[in-house]
Amino acid sequence: MMLSIKNLHASVDGKPILRGIDLEVKAGEVHAIMGPNGSGKSTLANVLAGRENYEVTSGSVHYLGENLLELATEERACKGIFLAFQYPVEIPGVSNIYLLKAAVNARRKYQGLDELPAVEFLKLVKEKVKLVEMKEEFLHRSVNEGFSGGEKKRNEILQMAILEPRLAILDETDSGLDIDALKIVAKGVNTLRGPQRAMILVTHYQRMLDYIVPDHVHVLAHGRVVKSGDKSLALELEERGYGWIEQQAEEIAAAVTG
Amino acid sequence: MDSLLDGRAELRLAAAGVGWVKKLRDSAAASFAEHGLPSTRDEDWKYTNVKPIAKRQFRPAGSSDEGVNAAAVAGCAIEGLSCHRAVFVNGYFSPPLSDLSALPPGVVLDSLARTLAERPQDLSAALGRVMPAESHGFTSLNTAYLTDGAYLRVPEGVVVEHPIELLFINTAIDPAPVVQPRNLIVMEPSSSASVLERYVGVGNGSYLTNAVTELSVRANASIEHYKLQEESVQAYHVGGLFINLERDARVTSHNVAVGGAIARTDLRAVLAAEGAHCEMNGLYLGNGRQHLDNHTQIDHARPRCTSDEYYKGVLDDRARAVFHGRIVVQQDAQQTDAQQQNRNLLLSPDAEIDTKPQLEIYADDVKCSHGATVGQLDSDSLFYLRSRAIDERTARLLLTYAFANDVIGRCALKPVRERLEQTLTRKLFHARDLEELV
Ligand SMILES: Nc1ncnc2c1ncn2[C@@H]1O[C@H](COP(=O)(O)OP(=O)(O)O)[C@@H](O)[C@H]1O
Numbered sequence: 001m002m003l004s005i006k007n008l009h010a011s012v013d014g015k016p017i018l019r020g021i022d023l024e025v026k027a028g029e030v031h032a033i034m035g036p037n038g039s040g041k042s043t044l045a046n047v048l049a050g051r052e053n054y055e056v057t058s059g060s061v062h063y064l065g066e067n068l069l070e071l072a073t074e075e076r077a078c079k080g081i082f083l084a085f086q087y088p089v090e091i092p093g094v095s096n097i098y099l100l101k102a103a104v105n106a107r108r109k110y111q112g113l114d115e116l117p118a119v120e121f122l123k124l125v126k127e128k129v130k131l132v133e134m135k136e137e138f139l140h141r142s143v144n145e146g147f148s149g150g151e152k153k154r155n156e157i158l159q160m161a162i163l164e165p166r167l168a169i170l171d172e173t174d175s176g177l178d179i180d181a182l183k184i185v186a187k188g189v190n191t192l193r194g195p196q197r198a199m200i201l202v203t204h205y206q207r208m209l210d211y212i213v214p215d216h217v218h219v220l221a222h223g224r225v226v227k228s229g230d231k232s233l234a235l236e237l238e239e240r241g242y243g244w245i246e247q248q249a250e251e252i253a254a255a256v257t258g
Numbered sequence: 259m260d261s262l263l264d265g266r267a268e269l270r271l272a273a274a275g276v277g278w279v280k281k282l283r284d285s286a287a288a289s290f291a292e293h294g295l296p297s298t299r300d301e302d303w304k305y306t307n308v309k310p311i312a313k314r315q316f317r318p319a320g321s322s323d324e325g326v327n328a329a330a331v332a333g334c335a336i337e338g339l340s341c342h343r344a345v346f347v348n349g350y351f352s353p354p355l356s357d358l359s360a361l362p363p364g365v366v367l368d369s370l371a372r373t374l375a376e377r378p379q380d381l382s383a384a385l386g387r388v389m390p391a392e393s394h395g396f397t398s399l400n401t402a403y404l405t406d407g408a409y410l411r412v413p414e415g416v417v418v419e420h421p422i423e424l425l426f427i428n429t430a431i432d433p434a435p436v437v438q439p440r441n442l443i444v445m446e447p448s449s450s451a452s453v454l455e456r457y458v459g460v461g462n463g464s465y466l467t468n469a470v471t472e473l474s475v476r477a478n479a480s481i482e483h484y485k486l487q488e489e490s491v492q493a494y495h496v497g498g499l500f501i502n503l504e505r506d507a508r509v510t511s512h513n514v515a516v517g518g519a520i521a522r523t524d525l526r527a528v529l530a531a532e533g534a535h536c537e538m539n540g541l542y543l544g545n546g547r548q549h550l551d552n553h554t555q556i557d558h559a560r561p562r563c564t565s566d567e568y569y570k571g572v573l574d575d576r577a578r579a580v581f582h583g584r585i586v587v588q589q590d591a592q593q594t595d596a597q598q599q600n601r602n603l604l605l606s607p608d609a610e611i612d613t614k615p616q617l618e619i620y621a622d623d624v625k626c627s628h629g630a631t632v633g634q635l636d637s638d639s640l641f642y643l644r645s646r647a648i649d650e651r652t653a654r655l656l657l658t659y660a661f662a663n664d665v666i667g668r669c670a671l672k673p674v675r676e677r678l679e680q681t682l683t684r685k686l687f688h689a690r691d692l693e694e695l696v
């Protein structure tokens with residue numbers, strides 16, 4: 001098992017958000033997590049990436065057999081976890097290429113490898129920039145500064161393509177993208193798909209799932225997985241909306257507290 | 259405090275000069291005797307307590323090389339900077355350590371002491387005249403002791419291509435010396451130069467630098483002036499930089515404070531004729547228990563002058579800094595454009611900054627703005643970088659670096675920019691350089 005989440009509870013600023021998540025992800029699989037706004041999708045993604053102010057109050061997360069919750073954010077990244085942010089931050093004064101170089105070499109250092117020689121690094125970056133159809137000038141701009149919403153998302157995919165994670169978590173990377181950008185993102189993701197890797201796609205719409213076909217679909221509501229299924233569940237949600245799911249979730253919540 | 263003044267008689271004998279110089283010294287000595295060193299009761303010294311300086315026993319620095327040799331000078335050099343260099347050891351000019359052989363013809367760069375002895379008339383128009391009549395005790399003290407320092411005159415129309423470095427190497431030999439360089443820079447009409455005024459401490463002991471520089475920028479002349487204060491961490495540094503700009507003159511000032519236990523710089527520019535422009539950049543990097551204070555004042559005295567002030571500070575540990583930026587726009591100074599920004603980054607919860615912009619505007623047709631910010635490293639940005647495998651320390655360094663980047667980027671000299679980047683990395687992150695971390 002690559003990722004095993006058991007009965008995960010987490011709070012933000014003392015407010016319980018995740019209320020018992022169970023999820024198992026095997027290498028080679030793609031899981032889609034859907035659910036209404038505020039259901040806790042981003043919270044789950046951030047907890048997995050190790051955000052400090054998200055407090056895990058109970059439950060466990062194991063990643064490649066290790067207790068993930070004991071690892072610092074950067075250690076998780078070194079071990080192959082990658083989060084494509086729903087809202088990537090702008091970092092004025094740090095250039096994109098510098099971030100990429102620092103990230104690549106931090107990973108290599110952790111793996112006991114020497115720094116990637118500059119020539120090879122540039123070759124790698126240029127190849128991936130082509131993959132996500134980005135202009136090379138973006139490399140020399142400050143991280144995400146002044147990027148459009150779509151450019152930011154593409155930049156996340158560029159980083160993912162270069163870092164080649166074992167477990168990629170994409171938090172609404174599809175939101176706000178036009179169809180061409182969506183295809184580019186899908187291409188980036190599909191290129192990375194392989195038997196050694198796994199992906200969690202957090203999405204609000206099933207649109208992206210036309211391009212990246214998931215093995216499993218889960219629906220999150222009120223901090224719990226209320227329904228799991230295959231690709232057809234996404235289509236059902238598309239048709240029926242989230243109302244019926246929310247209602248089910250409330251019933252479950254009432255049963256638990258009552 | 260008395261011990262500081264006791265040496266005066268001796269110095270006066272050593273440099274008994276022409277009447278106007280004697281008068282200048284005597285009136286400064288009288289002013290010092292009357293007012294003494296500033297105290298926290300003075301509005302301008304509210305946040306900077308100089309008692310630790312006042313209660314110390316300092317001896318007047320002697321004019322020997324104090325064991326500073328060419329290797330020591332080379333050790334202080336900024337890598338990759340090729341420059342004309344005048345070296346001063348504990349405030350006294352050292353010809354053997356200096357390299358002035360390639361100065362363009364007509365450019366005068368000499369010891370103030372020698373000029374006072376041999377050609378005092380060359381100095382009479384500017385020495386003691388650029389600085390304001392009213393000034394604090396340290397400035398009076400410097401003038402009372404006025405002995406040596408740099409005298410630089412760039413003649414009319416001359417463009418000095420390579421930078422000129424005034425390197426003040428201060429040693430901390432017991433008993434602690436007081437070093438009082440006095441510099442005069444005159445940029446004659448339509449001349450141009452880059453000048454670095456560097457204060458570097460060797461050794462870890464204590465001493466007091468009390469420096470004054472007067473800079474006269476005549477019509478249409480331009481200067482890029484760097485003050486790089488890199489004193490030893492136990493040293494005290496008080497410095498005044500007084501600038502007068504004539505018609506269409508341009509000054510770009512970079513005021514960098516890195517060293518010193520207590521360091522205070524007073525920087526004052528008077529835009530005394532139409533069309534003058536000054537850009538004032540500042541960077542202060544404090545850690546430990548350092549106290550770094552910058553007081554700036556820009557006087558818009560005449561119409562159509564512009565000023566752009568940009569000061570940034572990074573403070574760690576229990577360091578404390580003061581920024582006081584005063585801009586005065588006189589009634590006459592219509593169509594003034596004056597901008598001021600002060601931004602501070604606190605790396606530790608115990609670091610502290612007192613920032614005080616002060617605009618006094620007596621004209622009505624002006625464009626003035628100011629802003630001051632104090633903040634910590636952004637936690638979202640830190641998380642973002644760490645989620646990309648970058649360890650916390652490197653992430654903090656990258657963001658700190660990013661913070662200081664734009665003000666460092668304003669330095670035209672690339673070797674200085676590199677030096678400052680390196681200083682930031684070494685001082686605040688104890689790493690050899692950024693490349694080592696990433
Ligand atoms: N930093 C935060 N502080 C307080 N509440 C938060 C914070 N982040 C998220 N929340 C709350 O947690 C809940 C889940 O949010 P989120 O995980 O972002 O949902 P989703 O991604 O499914 O839209 C929401 O009610 C949101 O308001």
Ligand SMILES: [Mg+2]
Nearest residue numbers: 041042086172
């Ligand atoms: Mg979300």
